[in-house]
Amino acid sequence: MTRLVVLLLCFMPLFSNANELLKLYEQENKVAYEDLVIRVKGYEVPTRMAFRGWVLMNQAEPQVRAIADKLFASGVKEIPLQTMPLHLILLQGTNWKLNGTSIFTMPGTKQVHRMVKTVKFIQTHIEPAVGPLVPVSGDRDQYYNQTSGGATRSQHLNFCALDLVPINDISREDLHKKLWEIYWSVGRENNMGMGLYSGVRFHIDTCGYRNW
Secondary structure: OHHHHHHHHHHHHHHHHHHHHHHHOOOOOOOOHHHHEEEEOOEEEEOHHHHHHHHHHOOOHHHHHHHHHHHHHOOOOOOOOOOOOHHHHHEOOOOOOOOOOOOEOOOOHHHHHHHHHHHHHHHHHHHHHHOOEEEEEOOOOHHHHHHOOOOOOOHHHHOOEEEEEEOOOOOHHHHHHHHHHHHHHHHHHHOOEEEEOOOOOEEEEOOOOEEO
16 A cells, blocks of 8 residues: 555656646637737737736736836826726737737836836827727837838837827827827927827827927
């Protein structure tokens, strides 16, 4: 009887390891593409679940928490369907499929204050005027910026810029009218950069007063 117990104890680590290894073969059928990506104004945007997976696989929880702490300490809020989903400030863009880079990226700690200023400006001036927004491009690395056609000196590289689309239905004409009103009234004092793109996509940063 004693020998049997000893043998079982010897093989227990093997059984335990085998159970872990089975995770390499098992498929979780309950998770669908729609759980990880949703379409917003024609753009495929990763959900919080997808972001959580990226954070865990990259062991990036301390860095993400540090960014969140700085955002919330400055007065930035995240209220569902009232303010932007904050995980998307780390989204490189929406043309990430098989393009040789990561869907999200992690900025340097010295750059975080720039995005804090930009998000706070958006929540103070832009979302009250046009409604809640969804970022479709935030922080970028050099490779993603280059392959997606970004400007050489893009503020996306400095963790200062967001490309956004509104959640609410608003015409391009009305959106641009509201954005120009904000730009001319408070843009200069907030160092606001504004770019207007196709459809209802637009760019905001707080790292240089200019427009295009």
